[in-house]
Amino acid sequence: MHSPISPIVARPRDPTTPRDLRLDLFRGVALWLIFLDHIPSNLVSWITIRNYGFSDATEIFIFISGYTAAFVYGKVMVERGFVISSARILRRAWQIYVAHIFLFAIYLAEISYVARSFDNPLFAEEMNILDFLKQPDITIIQALLLKFKPVNMDVLPLYIILMMMFPPILWLLLRNATLALAVSAGVYAVALMFGMNLPAYPEGDWFFNPFAWQLLFVFGAWCALGGADRLTMVLSSRATLAIATAYLLVAFYIALSWHLPAVMSPRVTQWLEDVIYPIDKTNLDALRFAHFLALATVTVWFIPRTWPPLNSRWLHPAILCGQHSLEIFCLGVFLAFAGHFAMVEISGALWMQVLISVVGILTMIAAAALIAWYKRADERRAGGVSGGARQKPANADLAGGEA
Amino acid sequence: MRTICTAALAATFWLVLAGAQAALTGACAIPDYLVTSEYQLKRVALAAEKRKSLRIAVVGTGSSILAGPDGPGSAYPARLEAALRKRLPGIEIKVVTLVRTRLTALDLARSMRRVVEDEKPDLVIWQTGTIDAIRRIDQEEFKIALDRGVERLQKAGTDVILMNMQYSPRTESMIAVGPYSDTMRVVAQQRSVPLFDRLGIMRYWSDHGAFDLYAAGRDNVLAHRVHDCIGRAIARLIVESGRLQQIESRAIK
Numbered sequence: 001m002h003s004p005i006s007p008i009v010a011r012p013r014d015p016t017t018p019r020d021l022r023l024d025l026f027r028g029v030a031l032w033l034i035f036l037d038h039i040p041s042n043l044v045s046w047i048t049i050r051n052y053g054f055s056d057a058t059e060i061f062i063f064i065s066g067y068t069a070a071f072v073y074g075k076v077m078v079e080r081g082f083v084i085s086s087a088r089i090l091r092r093a094w095q096i097y098v099a100h101i102f103l104f105a106i107y108l109a110e111i112s113y114v115a116r117s118f119d120n121p122l123f124a125e126e127m128n129i130l131d132f133l134k135q136p137d138i139t140i141i142q143a144l145l146l147k148f149k150p151v152n153m154d155v156l157p158l159y160i161i162l163m164m165m166f167p168p169i170l171w172l173l174l175r176n177a178t179l180a181l182a183v184s185a186g187v188y189a190v191a192l193m194f195g196m197n198l199p200a201y202p203e204g205d206w207f208f209n210p211f212a213w214q215l216l217f218v219f220g221a222w223c224a225l226g227g228a229d230r231l232t233m234v235l236s237s238r239a240t241l242a243i244a245t246a247y248l249l250v251a252f253y254i255a256l257s258w259h260l261p262a263v264m265s266p267r268v269t270q271w272l273e274d275v276i277y278p279i280d281k282t283n284l285d286a287l288r289f290a291h292f293l294a295l296a297t298v299t300v301w302f303i304p305r306t307w308p309p310l311n312s313r314w315l316h317p318a319i320l321c322g323q324h325s326l327e328i329f330c331l332g333v334f335l336a337f338a339g340h341f342a343m344v345e346i347s348g349a350l351w352m353q354v355l356i357s358v359v360g361i362l363t364m365i366a367a368a369a370l371i372a373w374y375k376r377a378d379e380r381r382a383g384g385v386s387g388g389a390r391q392k393p394a395n396a397d398l399a400g401g402e403a
Numbered sequence: 404m405r406t407i408c409t410a411a412l413a414a415t416f417w418l419v420l421a422g423a424q425a426a427l428t429g430a431c432a433i434p435d436y437l438v439t440s441e442y443q444l445k446r447v448a449l450a451a452e453k454r455k456s457l458r459i460a461v462v463g464t465g466s467s468i469l470a471g472p473d474g475p476g477s478a479y480p481a482r483l484e485a486a487l488r489k490r491l492p493g494i495e496i497k498v499v500t501l502v503r504t505r506l507t508a509l510d511l512a513r514s515m516r517r518v519v520e521d522e523k524p525d526l527v528i529w530q531t532g533t534i535d536a537i538r539r540i541d542q543e544e545f546k547i548a549l550d551r552g553v554e555r556l557q558k559a560g561t562d563v564i565l566m567n568m569q570y571s572p573r574t575e576s577m578i579a580v581g582p583y584s585d586t587m588r589v590v591a592q593q594r595s596v597p598l599f600d601r602l603g604i605m606r607y608w609s610d611h612g613a614f615d616l617y618a619a620g621r622d623n624v625l626a627h628r629v630h631d632c633i634g635r636a637i638a639r640l641i642v643e644s645g646r647l648q649q650i651e652s653r654a655i656k
Contacts, residue, residue: 120619120625123569125534126569126574343572344617348617
């Protein structure tokens with residue numbers, strides 16, 4: 001590979017290597033789980049992984065986003081240099097920002113509807129949520145600045161910040177991957193030690209501390225740029241598998257005690273409270289990170305890259321969703337709003353919860369299929385017009401799925 | 404024709420009334436697991452046994468009051484007072500309401516010393532968390548505020564009951580109360596104080612059709628009935644946690 005920066009240590013996979021479909025599969029599944037978790041009082045969300053351990057779908061989403069960002073833009077940086085690849089990364093950040101503001105508009109519509117229609121004196125206090133509506137000048141500007149973030153709208157701002165700071169990280173990753181990972185871990189440690197975070201409106205800090213969560217994103221990128229290959233020795237050892245499994249089981253037992261306190265003696269509960277709680281989501285608690293690592297270890301052990309079902313019809317819907325993650329994520333947030341609305345206006349019964357969950361996921365699949373069809377049609381047209389003389393559009397977002 | 408109409412109307416009216424009556428007696432039913440009294444209210448027990456009086460202060464925010472001219476008498480603090488008087492005759496019961504709207508747990512925690520000095524309560528029912536959830540206060544800060552408030556009360560020798568948020572299905576997608584109620588449960592356990600799980604209880608009522616908490620319109624009757632049931636449920640928690648059943652059974656005899 002002739003490249004202006006000629007990476008020595010880290011080297012993105014050969015461009016002819018097909019994309020690792022496991023990434024798309026698990027990101028697609030993570031998007032479904034995030035959707036289910038975002039519908040309040042949804043009994044179907046009992047199946048999601050947050051109830052069975054420390055980490056949840058957010059970790060999967062951020063890790064895979066880091067992995068694919070490095071996979072797609074690393075290639076661009078090697079082939080076309082720092083400026084072009086950075087420009088592409090920042091364009092992606094801009095797309096995510098626009099998507100976030102679109103979701104915020106939907107939130108405003110929902111909350112405005114509630115303000116007009118809801119007048120139950122029992123919930124006068126809860127109506128204080130509408131205070132934000134009384135100062136649209138401040139609220140909207142704070143939202144544009146990514147400081148005011150309604151419930152369930154914290155992931156995209158995190159993603160935007162991670163993408164904005166990605167060009168220098170990617171540059172370093174391509175030169176000295178280990179050093180880049182060390183810097184990332186250092187930032188994580190310093191942020192935890194000194195309580196570094198970005199400010200939020202009306203008060204407090206970001207729900208997902210970018211200084212902490214960047215570790216997972218950079219770790220994903222590191223894995224994409226040869227790190228995973230270097231971990232092969234560790235990952236293929238039976239001891240690692242045993243440790244990871246044991247950790248998952250302990251985490252499962254502890255998570256079980258949240259829902260069924262009877263399974264644990266009060267002494268152990270007390271000890272857990274003193275020693276390990278709270279398992280902090282804001283700052284990506286080390287226990288959560290470790291839980292994700294254990295989950296990933298066990299997953300890659302049992303599902304190799306060449307796992308035949310990856311090409312089967314049955315897993316195709318999830319893979320499709322994972323390949324268009326930004327659109328499907330936004331759709332999921334919207335569907336969660338809409339689903340809750342249906343539960344309030346029609347019925348909150350169990351059959352309705354199941355129906356909303358199933359219809360929601362089917363809608364996500366249909367949308368992903370539609371987006372894929374558009375992209376295929378565009379590519380075919382681009383190829384047809386130039387009569388094959390032009391190469392396939394070198395858009396990183398389209399090269400085998402998006403970042 | 405007219406008689407049939409009148410009769411039908413009367414029958415309907417009677418049915419509605421009977422239904423409402425059944426709802427009133429049955430609606431407040433709460434399973435035992437939602438009212439747990441593993442932590443004892445020692446000061447309450449002492450005051451009831453020795454002094455034959457009980458002074459309770461409700462410290463909280465907007466969801467501890469009801470608007471309108473009949474609001475103060477219908478809100479749960481007044482209903483709690485009535486329920487306790489009924490259950491514990493011979494004991495002088497006084498419930499004062501110290502409500503200030505739109506305050507966070509931290510704001511309320513700061514006022515606890517004044518509450519103790521001014522009101523000298525045997526028991527403080529601390530209702531909080533809703534404003535913190537609306538403003539998305541950091542969990543760690545919320546926990547520290549709760550801890551400080553409870554500590555202040557306990558140091559002054561006052562018993563404490565923590566009371567979490569209401570179950571409000573319509574605002575569920577806008578206000579994430581779950582993590583805040585978890586934190587309140589943890590603090591209650593660490594400080595060994597009873598938690599009145601208003602969230603769980605109201606959700607139980609909603610799930611079992613006792614109340615239609617999805618109702619959007621201006622329905623004062625619903626609000627009054629829910630508050631009456633909450634008042635009675637707290638009375639039950641106080642009697643059980645204060646081990647006052649003896650006084651109660653003496654009264655019945």
